Amino acid sequence: MGKSSKVKESSKSIKHTKEVKDSKKESKEDKSLYEQRLPFVTPFSTPLADKKLNKKLLKLIKKSSKAKDCKRGIKEVIKAVKHNNKGLVVLAGDVFPYDVISHLPVFLEDHNIPYVFIPSKSDLGNACNTKRATSTLFIVPGSNKKGKSDEYKEEYEEVMKLVKTL
Structure with a gap:
């Protein structure tokens, strides 16, 4: 035994x-999560943020959402753009059906607002502290009257430079 x-x-x-x-x-x-999500990105998702820029964007979104300087969702983004707010629009690349956000890049270019795509709407939703996935997000520094936008101002400017080079 x-x-x-x-x-x-x-x-x-x-x-x-x-x-x-x-x-x-x-x-x-x-594979990393970024690479796993790339096959689900829509064909018109350009400019698409690379892995490094994606990480910086998500950090910036977390800080700006704490300062309440974010507009979430298609309706809010369009309304903010029509009111001549300036900032950065982040779009999710895995939105289905495509028609939901396909008009936004042209609309944003007409209003001279920079935009960038990231691969996942769930990452976008998590970054702005919501339980739901978000297809669009508009970072408008200084939109909140409490003035907390100074906390992420340097990161915002750095990300804007990177987005403009895309």
Whole structure:
């Protein structure tokens, strides 16, 4: 009886080490979330933020949403643009059906407002502290009267430079 229990224990440890090695291989081969979401992006999603800019945008959105300087959703964005607000529009690239946001790039270009696409609407929703996914977001620094836009002003300017180079 003693020998069979030792054999079982050693076989368990061998299985455990194989599982650990397999999980390490999977983590190396595992794609990042950014790369996993790229196949679902609409064909007209240009300019699309690269991985680095995407990360900076999401951080900027978190800070601007804390300062309440964000307009979320298509209706709010269009209304803010019509009221001549200036800022940056972030659009989700995985919106379906396409017709929901297909008119926005032309509308934004007519009003000289910079915009950029990111691959995921769920990331956009999470960044602005909502439970729901968001297809569009308009960052309008200084729109809130409390004046908290100074906290993210440098990041905003840096992101704007990167977006204008796209």
